[in-house]
Amino acid sequence: MPNPFVHMELMTTDVKVAKKFFGELFDWKLEEARGADNIPYTMINVGNGAGGGIMANPIPKTGSLWVPHVEVDDVRAATEKAKALGGQVMKPVTEVKGMGEFSIILDPTGGMFGLWEAKASP
DSSP states (O other), X not given: OOSOEEEEEEEXXXXXXXXXXXXXXXXXXXXXEEOGXXXXXXXXXXXXXXXXXXXXXXXXXXXXXXXXXXXXXXXXXXXXXXXXXXXXEEEEEEEETTTEEEEEEEOTTSOEEEEEEEOOOO
């Protein structure tokens, strides 16, 4: 399947409560890391399927929300294409050191999603 969902990210108003709730509900394995811009980030290892992450919501005056990320071959080109099709770039292309690059888009209907390009293997 081209362009699969590869990562689900919870941007939450309370990281501690979210980690406790989802960790206990689903027995997810949570690992502390650093995200883009060196922010605190919790990786979610679900075993099979797309994993994800939990972070403090960086968008002012919004509640908690899940943001699915879609894999693309070229995040810069996909970001520009989304913009040309009426999408709004909420976060420009940003590097996650050693892992890849992403952007966050708001579609014309108001749905938020991420574009993800994994770093090429050496």
